Amino acid sequence: xxxxxxxxxxxxxxxxxxxxxxxxxxxxxxxxxxxxxxxxxxxxxxxxxxxxxxxxxxxxxxxxxxxxxxxxxxxxxxxxxxxxxxxxxxxxxxxxxxxxxxxxxxxxxxxxxxxxxxxxxxxxxxxxxxxxxxxxxxxxxxxxxxxxxxxxxxxxxxxxxxxxxxxxxxxxxxxxxxxxxxxxxxxxxxxxxxxxxxxxxxxxxxxxxxxxxxxxxxxxxxxxxxxxxxxxxxxxxxxxxxxxxxxxxxxxxxxxxxxxxxxxxxx
Numbered sequence: 001x002x003x004x005x006x007x008x009x010x011x012x013x014x015x016x017x018x019x020x021x022x023x024x025x026x027x028x029x030x031x032x033x034x035x036x037x038x039x040x041x042x043x044x045x046x047x048x049x050x051x052x053x054x055x056x057x058x059x060x061x062x063x064x065x066x067x068x069x070x071x072x073x074x075x076x077x078x079x080x081x082x083x084x085x086x087x088x089x090x091x092x093x094x095x096x097x098x099x100x101x102x103x104x105x106x107x108x109x110x111x112x113x114x115x116x117x118x119x120x121x122x123x124x125x126x127x128x129x130x131x132x133x134x135x136x137x138x139x140x141x142x143x144x145x146x147x148x149x150x151x152x153x154x155x156x157x158x159x160x161x162x163x164x165x166x167x168x169x170x171x172x173x174x175x176x177x178x179x180x181x182x183x184x185x186x187x188x189x190x191x192x193x194x195x196x197x198x199x200x201x202x203x204x205x206x207x208x209x210x211x212x213x214x215x216x217x218x219x220x221x222x223x224x225x226x227x228x229x230x231x232x233x234x235x236x237x238x239x240x241x242x243x244x245x246x247x248x249x250x251x252x253x254x255x256x257x258x259x260x261x262x263x264x265x266x267x
């Protein structure tokens with residue numbers, strides 16, 4: 001979406017407490033205050049952001065339902081340390097990744113200040129394509145340089161596949177009106193994870209697509225984003241492309257927000 005026509009929503013959800021049940025005005029004031037830093041940043045960048053706040057008994061379900069009701073293309077979530085367990089892509093994040101009928105990106109902040117150099121690990125999945133599209137958007141609106149890292153198994157005659165991958169990448173970045181600094185790098189290695197972690201030290205942001213198993217299961221040759229998310233020294237944007245299911249909606253298990261908890265617009 002072009003910058004001039006893009007619609008941005010800031011969604012803040014909190015689980016209700018017994019105290020808030022008797023003091024709804026205090027709850028609404030606190031919710032609005034939580035969005036002030038984000039809205040201030042948006043104002044400084046001349047971006048119009050529409051704030052939405054309401055109490056939620058099921059955060060993942062309400063994120064998915066709000067994304068659907070507002071016809072959202074991309075849901076951007078901040079990563080928070082899990083309270084139970086060690087899975088970075090578990091809990092609420094996993095439920096949103098699994099069921100939200102929109103593209104989803106999870107930001108893992110490792111002290112990001114400027115985005116000058118972006119790395120996109122590439123294996124050719126639909127999730128990788130989304131990662132490339134987001135990297136291209138960032139590059140077009142900033143002076144960031146993008147490196148696409150194509151890690152291939154050694155001794156497998158990868159030349160044709162790598163050439164096809166390079167053409168696919170260049171097509172996404174092809175915009176006569178906006179030149180983008182793009183580097184396509186091929187590395188032969190049997191450990192893609194090791195290569196990504198080693199390369200990541202030289203970049204500000206890594207944009208990477210999730211595996212189908214959300215990184216919870218090992219693949220013979222794959223990224224395993226869970227390990228990368230845990231060990232990567234740079235900030236990450238972990239992305240999942242949404243594909244419409246063949247027969248049933250992926251939101252079936254998630255009810256819409258409780259009618260008594262309609263989204264409230266922060267003033």
